[in-house]
Amino acid sequence: MTPLERRCRWLLRAYPAWYRRDRAGEMLGTLLEASGPGQSWPSLRDARALVTGGLRVRGWTWSLSMLWVAAGTVGTGYDFYITTKPYTWADVSLGIEGWSTDPEAVRIAVVLATAASLALPIPALIAGFIRLRGWRLRGWPRIAAWAGAWIAGFALMYQAEIWGNYPANCPAIGGPQNCPAIGSPAVVSWGEMGICAAWLVLGAVLTWILAVPAHPPRTWR
């Protein structure tokens, strides 16, 4: 397998598995034929078209759900990032540890991820159920998983509010177990770790649920 073929195969993973089973070999042949001699990377134009084509086939419900999961993952990733820095008095007044010394880029990423994770659940939930209408009754495990994943997701968001942020007066009262001392590195509580793990599970579940085509796939055979 040439490096070009390997990279093209990797790009074709933008398409869902059910689509790749039918079309990947044919598309790969066309990609290789359309490439120039000695070319070892797909062109930027081809790469962009494959990614947008893959997203189109997966559907906007999938994209919206994955964006939500990605936003949640950024948020939980931030929980681990802040363990590398000491807890300061400035953080106490903000209620978010590490925030006062975070680089601008990190703050922007966290604000965007927070905004997305708050804004997307309802649209993604509605979009998912609209799409579920196209499924037959025999797809009930996926429907149940979809509903279950969302109940779990909302429960996590509620818990994240409790576990994710330290109380503003945490050091003053010597308070809950997860309060770090001023100047010591922040810690990630078991609850926060649970949330991180749950986000990954939730993402996998949503991916599995939405991996089937919204409508019966048209086959070329």
Place this chain on the structure above:
Amino acid sequence: MREPTYFVLASLLDGPLHGYAIIQRTEELSGGRVRLATGTLYTALDRLAAEGHVELVREEIVNGRVRRSYGLTPHGAGALRAEAARMAEAARLVTDRGRDLKAGGPTRKTSPA
């Protein structure tokens, strides 16, 4: 109908073609203006097949990979002809007034002051 779709359908007028041949023929017919990326071509083929404009005609194995050839359906040929007629009609609006254009614009009657 968008220009790439028009040229994809037009490329199949002379008979069925496989993916890469459609890309080549489309570029040739459009004078190099429409250069389809592979992903764009298959998105277009999926849509055109769903609309009944193209169909799978032949399937063969080349270098261990499936190669499919697509052909124009009667419905697709009709849609292509209708689009060509519409564009010709639109072009006629301008070409029929060629003399005006050559003279530097339409002649206007000016009222005496």
